[in-house]
Amino acid sequence: MNFNKIYALGLRHLYLIMNSFPRVLDLIYWPTVQIFLWGFISKFFTLNSDYYNNTVGIILTAAILYDFLFRASISFNMMFLEEIWSRNFTNLFIAPIKIREIIASLTLTAILRTLIGLVPAVLISIPLFGVSILKLGLPLLFLLISLYLFGVSLGLFVTSGLLRFGPSFENIAWASLFFLAPLGCIYYPIEILPNTLQILAKGLPLVHIFEEMRSILINEQVNYYNILKSIIISIVYFILGVIIFYASYYGAKKRGTLINMGE
Amino acid sequence: MHLEVKNLTKIYNKYIAVDNINFKIEKNKTIGLLGPNGCGKTTSIGMILGLISPDKGEILINDKNINIYKRDEILSKLNFASPYVELPKKLTVKQNLEIYGRLYGIKDLEKSIYEISNDLDIKKFFERKTGELSSGQKNRVALAKSLINKPKILLLDEPTASLDPDIGDFIRSYIQNYKSKNDVTILLASHNMNEVERLCDSIIMMRSGKIIDQGTCTELIKKHGRNNLEETFLKLARGADEFQ
Numbered sequence: 419m420n421f422n423k424i425y426a427l428g429l430r431h432l433y434l435i436m437n438s439f440p441r442v443l444d445l446i447y448w449p450t451v452q453i454f455l456w457g458f459i460s461k462f463f464t465l466n467s468d469y470y471n472n473t474v475g476i477i478l479t480a481a482i483l484y485d486f487l488f489r490a491s492i493s494f495n496m497m498f499l500e501e502i503w504s505r506n507f508t509n510l511f512i513a514p515i516k517i518r519e520i521i522a523s524l525t526l527t528a529i530l531r532t533l534i535g536l537v538p539a540v541l542i543s544i545p546l547f548g549v550s551i552l553k554l555g556l557p558l559l560f561l562l563i564s565l566y567l568f569g570v571s572l573g574l575f576v577t578s579g580l581l582r583f584g585p586s587f588e589n590i591a592w593a594s595l596f597f598l599a600p601l602g603c604i605y606y607p608i609e610i611l612p613n614t615l616q617i618l619a620k621g622l623p624l625v626h627i628f629e630e631m632r633s634i635l636i637n638e639q640v641n642y643y644n645i646l647k648s649i650i651i652s653i654v655y656f657i658l659g660v661i662i663f664y665a666s667y668y669g670a671k672k673r674g675t676l677i678n679m680g681e
Numbered sequence: 682m683h684l685e686v687k688n689l690t691k692i693y694n695k696y697i698a699v700d701n702i703n704f705k706i707e708k709n710k711t712i713g714l715l716g717p718n719g720c721g722k723t724t725s726i727g728m729i730l731g732l733i734s735p736d737k738g739e740i741l742i743n744d745k746n747i748n749i750y751k752r753d754e755i756l757s758k759l760n761f762a763s764p765y766v767e768l769p770k771k772l773t774v775k776q777n778l779e780i781y782g783r784l785y786g787i788k789d790l791e792k793s794i795y796e797i798s799n800d801l802d803i804k805k806f807f808e809r810k811t812g813e814l815s816s817g818q819k820n821r822v823a824l825a826k827s828l829i830n831k832p833k834i835l836l837l838d839e840p841t842a843s844l845d846p847d848i849g850d851f852i853r854s855y856i857q858n859y860k861s862k863n864d865v866t867i868l869l870a871s872h873n874m875n876e877v878e879r880l881c882d883s884i885i886m887m888r889s890g891k892i893i894d895q896g897t898c899t900e901l902i903k904k905h906g907r908n909n910l911e912e913t914f915l916k917l918a919r920g921a922d923e924f925q
Binding site for chain 1: 761810
């Protein structure tokens, strides 16, 4: 791995953000709207629901963590789509940068985009709704690592689809996370799902992450085994994502689609 | 560096895009790759650049198959410019050159960018976004990017397409001048016959994925009994019977 090249590709996306105020605004706007929306819903539920009684901020914390996942995945996809939109694919893929360096750069730069969007929203939620995700304590770090790995894995699956099917796969990029949201048990316990779906849901790290989040906030108990399980599942998805990305890249070379990829 | 292509073939489904082509470009020579649209020029360039996997045949650089080299080792010695491939539009010219300079691992990047920008007269729009430039300016920036690593093998796909005669001449003069001062082997795909006559040591004519003739411009014009390269091109592109 050549870190100068990883940095160069990251710099390309950093310049893109820095060159455009509307782009920065766009990154911050949606997470903030989410926080406002879920903040008010959360406030209503804490006042009117037995389940959430006296546990201020469970829904809002879930919304923030889910948004973290969403932003991580979308950031990864967006950076890849930028190369397609700008018709820069050929230049990128003939540059002496390894495929693993491209993946590493997108993975590392995605966190920057994610944090630009999410940090202001998280900070707003503290004075506005009296909710801080920092209440989760040290486990928060591990939950975020798991979420981030899974978000990037989803990004890898979608970008593999873009390599395989071209820009027409773009709509899937936007919809990808919504497919999994019902199974992720973000806002409700897994018992709500039918038995068959529960089996599927347990194959996702999301269930373990959000179950653990609720356990910490409601019961004030941390089960590191569950957190570890979620991280291991995320790592498995990440490895799978990398394999599929490589397969799509070699498939695109065979089909000759890399040279004409563009809007 | 010299480049050789042996029995190169690419088939998409049942369509033969490139059909068993063979050619060699000696070190520091410029070869023109000519042919009508869809004859397989871009696919051939794509295979040399490693963007398309050949179904058959091999590409040799300095007598070694490119698959033997490490991907980044060989790509650091190559570069490519085409008006159909763009640099990120929302980045300034300077930012784009900086990023590609870093990707190509250029040591003294500031100096390299300064020199190439002076030579190609692009400093005056250094801070402008690449997407805001005119076609001529974009082509010059694309050429600057393609020379940032001082490539030993340079592939140019219609470098003066859609440019006015003045800018077109500027770019052709620049390439001529650059080649006289640097060790570089060039493969030039073009539809501009004057450009080909001016820049190329010899030419390869393609049609329907095959090489149908090759030689120097003078040789081909004489061989096919035409007055100039354009007429020769038309004869070869259309097929002898149709032209006559």
